[in-house]
Amino acid sequence: MIKKRRMFFRxxxxxxxxxxxxxxxxxxxxxxxxxxxxxxxxxxYDVPRQMGAEFRNYGANMILTGRDGSFTNTNIAxxxxxxxxxxxxxxxxxxxxxxxxxxKPVVAAGTDPAGVKATxxxxxxxxxxxxxxxxxxLVGANIADAFRLKAGDKIEVSYTPESQQAAAADNQVVxxxxxxxxxxxxxxxxxxxxxxxxxxxxxxxxxxxxxxxIDLTELSVSATSDKLKDYAxxxxxVVPAVNAxxxxxxxxxxxxxxxxxxxxxxxxxxxxxxxxxxxxATTMTAVVAERRKEIGLRKAIGASDGSIIKEFMGESMLLGxxxxxxxxxxxxxxxxxxxxxxxxxxxxxxxxxxxITIIVSILVTGVSSLMPIRSATDIDPALVLKGE
Amino acid sequence: MSLLELxxxxxxxxxxxxxDDVSLKVEKGEWVSIMGxxxxxxxxxxxxxGCMDKPTKGxxxxxxxxxxxxxxKNLTTIRRDKIGLIFQQFHLVNYLTAVENVMLxxxxxxxxxxxEALEALERVGLADRARHLPSQLSGGEQQxxxxxxxxxxxxxIILADEPTGxxxxxxxxxxxxxxxxxxxxxxxxxxxxxDPEVAEVxxxxxxxxxxxxxxxxxxxxFTGKIRFGDNxxx
Numbered sequence: 270m271i272k273k274r275r276m277f278f279r280x281x282x283x284x285x286x287x288x289x290x291x292x293x294x295x296x297x298x299x300x301x302x303x304x305x306x307x308x309x310x311x312x313x314y315d316v317p318r319q320m321g322a323e324f325r326n327y328g329a330n331m332i333l334t335g336r337d338g339s340f341t342n343t344n345i346a347x348x349x350x351x352x353x354x355x356x357x358x359x360x361x362x363x364x365x366x367x368x369x370x371x372x373k374p375v376v377a378a379g380t381d382p383a384g385v386k387a388t389x390x391x392x393x394x395x396x397x398x399x400x401x402x403x404x405x406x407l408v409g410a411n412i413a414d415a416f417r418l419k420a421g422d423k424i425e426v427s428y429t430p431e432s433q434q435a436a437a438a439d440n441q442v443v444x445x446x447x448x449x450x451x452x453x454x455x456x457x458x459x460x461x462x463x464x465x466x467x468x469x470x471x472x473x474x475x476x477x478x479x480x481x482x483i484d485l486t487e488l489s490v491s492a493t494s495d496k497l498k499d500y501a502x503x504x505x506x507v508v509p510a511v512n513a514x515x516x517x518x519x520x521x522x523x524x525x526x527x528x529x530x531x532x533x534x535x536x537x538x539x540x541x542x543x544x545x546x547x548x549x550a551t552t553m554t555a556v557v558a559e560r561r562k563e564i565g566l567r568k569a570i571g572a573s574d575g576s577i578i579k580e581f582m583g584e585s586m587l588l589g590x591x592x593x594x595x596x597x598x599x600x601x602x603x604x605x606x607x608x609x610x611x612x613x614x615x616x617x618x619x620x621x622x623x624x625i626t627i628i629v630s631i632l633v634t635g636v637s638s639l640m641p642i643r644s645a646t647d648i649d650p651a652l653v654l655k656g657e
Numbered sequence: 658m659s660l661l662e663l664x665x666x667x668x669x670x671x672x673x674x675x676x677d678d679v680s681l682k683v684e685k686g687e688w689v690s691i692m693g694x695x696x697x698x699x700x701x702x703x704x705x706x707g708c709m710d711k712p713t714k715g716x717x718x719x720x721x722x723x724x725x726x727x728x729x730k731n732l733t734t735i736r737r738d739k740i741g742l743i744f745q746q747f748h749l750v751n752y753l754t755a756v757e758n759v760m761l762x763x764x765x766x767x768x769x770x771x772x773e774a775l776e777a778l779e780r781v782g783l784a785d786r787a788r789h790l791p792s793q794l795s796g797g798e799q800q801x802x803x804x805x806x807x808x809x810x811x812x813x814i815i816l817a818d819e820p821t822g823x824x825x826x827x828x829x830x831x832x833x834x835x836x837x838x839x840x841x842x843x844x845x846x847x848x849x850x851x852d853p854e855v856a857e858v859x860x861x862x863x864x865x866x867x868x869x870x871x872x873x874x875x876x877x878x879f880t881g882k883i884r885f886g887d888n889x890x891x
Contacts, residue, residue: 276760567765569742
């Protein structure tokens with residue numbers, strides 16, 4: 270039995286190795302199919318991650334607000350703790366206060382400059398630079414227009430403390446808190462952000478004399494919309510003082526685009542699979558056709574239909590194996606190139622995809638060879654006696 | 658009992674009687690040539706004796722078994738076990754070496770044995786060419802590989818279809834010598850040929866014309882060890 274098996278493999282290896290030029294065409298079609306298949310599957314599974322990162326450019330997708338006034342830094346930290354750190358792209362707390370610039374009321378927002386940069390990467394600095402340290406002010410474009418401000422200007426921002434606000438309403442003389450800021454840049458977003466001035470949270474706390482007060486926190490989370498919903502409800506139950514809500518505009522469109530993109534990749538994968546099968550079937554038909562004499566001879570010297578099928582199937586499955594190995598390597602390279610050029614980030618290697626590609630490649634080759642191989646058994650052994 | 662017996666065999670294709678009431682007996686160890694012009698029914702007869710076709714009418718007894726009644730699956734088994742085929746075009750598998758081509762017949766018959774296959778190649782004088790591919794062998798050498806392949810499973814009959822048709826004179830002589838050796842070893846040989854020189858070295862030659870045997874020539878000068886009387890019916 271061992272000798273017989275050894276001869277079986279000796280024959281199919283000889284057929285593949287010594288008929289290289291013929292077999293390379295078949296191998297190429299299988300390898301290309303396997304490459305595109307494994308590449309597309311890689312992309313299919315990586316698209317949510319890639320697109321998630323891409324979508325994070327469109328702003329925060331979760332907003333934390335406080336219930337019954339207990340929205341403290343501690344509670345926010347607890348709520349943020351629910352989201353895995355690798356999925357949390359950024360968090361920006363906001364506190365809004367009415368302040369005055371040149372005696373005119375303006376809304377100032379205290380925040381974390383680095384956090385805003387992460388949650389709202391689309392904020393455009395028209396003139397100047399991003400605000401980074403204490404004493405720097407980012408001024409919305411509408412405010413800048415109204416006050417004719419530009420980057421580098423120094424302005425005074427004043428605030429009427431709560432204790433003085435009643436007096437201020439009565440037009441009495443009040444003692445305002447004030448502080449000088451340097452305008453680091455002019456903010457352009459195309460949205461309501463242009464009506465505010467932004468300063469580091471610590472500056473606002475100093476200006477108002479009130480600390481640990483936050484109105485809302487924007488989170489940018491790299492997760493699917495279903496996962497986001499889970500996180501939101503988990504936050505609601507784990508930190509009851511915090512209310513987590515999703516920015517539907519962002520999460521819903523993200524989900525829609527993802528579904529469509531994945532459906533497209535899946536469709537292309539199926540089409541490639543079908544084309545590979547047609548290609549392999551055509552190649553195998555040609556292989557069988559050019560080996561009619563050999564099949565006739567094998568039958569004439571006593572090969573049963575079963576052994577003819579076994580030998581040809583063995584050959585095509587071995588081709589499938591080689592094609593699958595080549596395909597899983599090239600597929601990774603292909604997916605990597607697509608990822609780098611389309612999403613500007615590298616793709617993660619999925620070891621499980623290697624055996625899956627090989628198995629699928631063997632199966633596809635086997636199935637598509639079935640018809641031509643079955644037709645090989647119809648070849649008349651008498652063919653070899655006719656002296657053709 | 659004869660090793661092979663054809664009893665009133667017909668092969669009819671529409672109006673054409675490729676074989677028309679043919680009867681033949683071949684004894685074990687006998688060497689018979691079948692001659693005839695193209696279209697005389699030689700190929701049809703080879704196909705039937707070689708278990709690759711069935712007659713329309715009549716009986717074909719091979720070792721006592723009527724092969725005209727067997728299924729094609731059984732015919733494959735009979736062909737594998739009892740018949741060794743030699744072809745005009747050699748029909749070696751072009752990507753297998755000489756010894757692998759011989760082992761191929763063993764593979765389908767029972768168990769491939771490289772040592773035995775090499776011995777068979779030695780018998781036909783090709784021990785040193787065993788690892789060569791058919792494309793590296795001359796026509797005569799390829800035909801000798803074909804002979805080695807035909808005899809490797811010790812078949813009851815070796816059926817040769819125009820075995821020297823594609824060979825030059827020197828190689829023709831080598832192959833005929835091999836047939837002499839096989840015959841001396843007791844192998845039954847049926848050789849279909851156009852070539853009177855090849856035909857006449859056999860013990861007897863049957864001439865086929867329009868699907869019937871028209872003549873039998875017994876070789877009185879046959880020098881082989883085994884001789885048969887001339888009581889064979891045609």
